[in-house]
Amino acid sequence: MAGKNGGNGRLVADRRYAAKRPAPKPAPKTRPPKKPRRPRRARGSNVFTRLIFGLIGLIWTMSWRVGIVAALGLGGITYYYYSQLPPYDDLIDARVRGSVTLLDRDGKVFAWRGETFGGSIDGDTVSPYLKNAVIATEDKRFYRHFGVSPRGIASAIKINMSEGRGPFEGNGGSTITQQLAKLLCLGVTYDPTQWKSEADYEADCRSGGIKRKLKEIPYAMALEAKYGKEGVLSLYLNRAYLGAGARGFEAAAQRYFGKSANDVSPSEAAMLAGLLKAPSKYAPTANMERAQDRAALVLGLMQDQGYLTDSEYKDALASPAKLSKAAAQKAGGFFADWVMETGPAFLTNDTTEDVIIETTFDQRIQAAAEAALKQVFETKLKEGSKAEAAIVVMSADGAVRAMVGGREVQGPGAFNRATQALRQTGSTFKPFVYAAALDLGYTANSIVDDSPICIYTAGSGDWCPKNYDQGFRGAMTLTDALAGSINTATVRVSQMAGLDAVKAVAQGFGFASKLAEGPAVVLGVSESTLIEMTGAYAGILNGGSAVKPYGLIELRFKGESEPFLGQEGGIRERVISENAARQLIYMMNQGVERGTGRRARLDGWPAAGKTGTTQSARDAWFIGFTADYVVGVWMGYDDNTPLKGTTGGGLPAEIWHEVMVRVNEGLEPAPLPMIRPEELPPPAYVNADGVPTAPSYPGQVFDATGGQAAQPQPERRQTLGDILINILTGGN
Incomplete structure (x- = not known):
């Protein structure tokens, strides 16, 4: 088609789409209005706060890391002791020496020498009165701890310091398991080349101090892991020294009362348990009145902890334990020593076996001589x-x-x-x-x-x-x-x-x-x-x-x-x-x-x-x-x-x-x-x-x-x- 001016004009296509326009620029972001500033604190106070919190954080970080390391170390030492512990039966008899039982001319026992072991007893079969008396006296939380009682140790430290002693001097807060660890001497056996005598060896085993405690704790835990609560208690009942050469509660019951530990009465059980504190001091053969006073204290603990009813407690106080006839007579001590001296030492004073000696001794004549x-x-x-x-x-x-x-x-x-x-x-x-x-x-x-x-x-x-x-x-x-x-x-x-x-x-x-x-x-x-x-x-x-x-x-x-x-x-x-x-x-x-x-x-x-x-x-x-x-x-x-x-x-x-x-x-x-x-x-x-x-x-x-x-x-x-x-x- 021709243009208006009669000439051929340039053809232009119709615009179908709107021309692209440049994108509009985004509106500038507006900042929220600033909050009013708080008054500035003193610069020194801010530094001090940061220092405190930083120190706390550092301590916390170090504590849990050290705790993990300590726990791993404790576990490792405990496992080491656990792996070294012998079978249960090997630990029943604690004696280094054997015993000598002396019989008079009528075949009756009148004296004992050496270390007497009456035979193995078990926590499940021993008199419940005796079992409960020991727990009430020595470790009332026995069934609630893992071998060591932090609460007991803390209480012992408090008592020691309040009485002017060092924290680990005097009361040790030991559990029954820890006491057993001492009796086992932490697994160290007697070596005559290292100690002058058995007495020195046992004194070393019973020594205290923080170093000893640190060794005792993992050993006690290993004992519980190895033998369990009842095993630990049974070992303790068999190994504890109870005076007069009696090793274990069976020997002590026979020595003092002429009966098995399975058959003792509440008053007898309390007297036996009372010996654990100081066997020589509270032995009924040494001072019966003192032994009975100690037994009365144990009976009170048993009642307080629910092991005795009120009537059982009153009956036990009214009928205190009495020695057997043989123990009460204290007969023939000089004679027994003389027989031990005249016999071969390897069968008497130094015996490692249990021996029985029949003698010429007459208890009636001995009583007559002493009375005269x-x-x-x-x-x-x-x-x-x-x-x-x-x-x-x-x-x-x-x-x-x-x-x-x-x-x-x-x-x-x-x-x-x-x-x-x-x-x-x-x-x-x-x-x-x-x-x-x-x-x-x-x-x-x-x-x-x-x-x-x-x-x-x-x-x-x-x-x-x-x-x-x-x-x-x-x-x-x-x-x-x-x-x-x-x-x-x-x-x-x-x-x-x-x-x-x-x-x-x-x-x-x-x-x-x-x-x-x-x-x-x-x-x-x-x-x-x-x-x-x-x-x-x-x-x-x-x-x-x-x-x-x-x-x-x-x-x-x-x-x-x-x-x-x-x-x-x-x-x-x-x-x-x-x-x-x-x-x-x-x-x-x-x-x-x-x-x-x-x-x-x-x-x-x-x-x-x-x-x-x-x-x-x-x-x-x-x-x-x-x-x-x-x-x-x-x-x-x-x-x-x-x-x-x-x-x-x-x-x-x-x-x-x-x-x-x-x-x-x-x-x-x-x-x-x-x-x-x-x-x-x-x-x-x-x-x-x-x-x-x-x-x-x-x-x-x-x-x-x-x-x-x-x-x-x-x-x-x-x-x-x-x-x-x-x-x-x-x-x-």
Whole structure:
């Protein structure tokens, strides 16, 4: 189509779409109105706040990280201990040593030595009263902790610090599991090369301090993981030490009450549980009143924690626990120690096995001896006196029936004056002198001269013994000389028999201690023990044969019927003839009937014996016998202080009398095996002209203290002793 101007114009297409317009620019963003500014704080306060919060954050960050590390460490140590713990059965018996159970002559238990283990008990079968008493006393949260009680430790620290001690000194807040860890010594076994003794080892195991606690905690946790609550409790019941050598509650129940731990009553259970605090202090054998007071406290705890009803609590308080008969008697402690010493150490004091020893011990006779000594000392000694005494009772064959080693009944290991005290024997040695003479052919009717005598000894000069009363009596029979304990006459008899013969007889009868040199030996200047001297007199009673005192009859291992060791003591070889022994018994009988031992005389019972008093009265003795028993008594001071107003014919003779009166109860009197003077040939006697003749002089009379009453002096005659001395000394 042509344009309006008649020319060809440019064709333009119609615009179908609107032309693209540039996008509109976004409107500028508007900022929200600013909030009004708060007033500025001081710049220093802001820094301090940031520092505090930063420090708290740092502590928190470090704490949880350290906590994780500590927990991992604790877990690792616990696992280590867990892997080292042995099987349960290996831990039941805690003892390093075995036990020795001693039976009397009737087969009854009278003493224990070593560490006694009564047998395994279980927390499920033991008396519930005992189980509850232990938990109430030692760890009332036992079933609610994992072996360690943080609450208990915190409480213990508070108590210790409030009482002025260190945080870990004194009360430790230990759970039963921790106490078991101590009993197990954290798995460390006893090594004799590392510790001087078992006591040092156990002291180290029980030591406290923070280092010990840090080891104890993972070990306790390992115990609970390994054995569980009931296993831990059972081990504790079996391993706890409860005094008197009793290891575990079964041994303690048998030791104190004569019954199993499965059968104890509430009052008995409370007394046993009370021992855990301090076994030696609260042992009923040491102080029954203190043990009962402690038990009453335990009963109160059991009631408070619901383990006893009100009626059970009142009944238990009204009927406190009592010791068994064997435990209450405390019999035979000195005797038991002596038997342990005389037996082989590897089967007694150092035994690792449980052994049973049958003995010669007689509990009735022991009670008689103790009662007699107590009666005399309470009525005859001044109040506060420190004088001591010892008694031995034995049969003629050397079987020891009773032994008192001192005035006070003491525990194992006490000094035994009957077996350990070496003391001068005084005139109790004189029977050996007369025994030697009788064995050589002299008789009880032979004559000896009581007159001044001096014997020269090389290096010492003349030795001139004196009599007790400083007097002399001239010619007398050997019987009168011994009955009156005449020193000068005894010295002459020793010269007649010879010192070598006298020493041989003394040693043959068991005088094992070293004999003094010189003629003074015949007056008892040598030292010996009471049991040694009593054994020697038993040899006289049995007819002249030596005896070895013994207490052990048979030793066997527990659970076995065949003995491992038998009796070693008893009658040995003959020392003097039976004829000489029987004459000597008569002579000693006269010492009791009319001589220095008259205070020992028994109504209706023939008895024989000899008094003895040493220089300055430092020792006083009386040893004698009836047909059934030989009894030796010694009295003196441990520090050798002289006795005042006491001789062998005084208090020792009275003690002997009181012992025999009690020992003879229920027995029938029996005659002594003796030969009387009328059964002997006339005495051999030589007058001044050398012509044998019979003596003519009144019988001697002696006072009860050992002195002699004044007597008319017979005409001086030469005796066989004078003749023999003249020959031996060349007339000097």
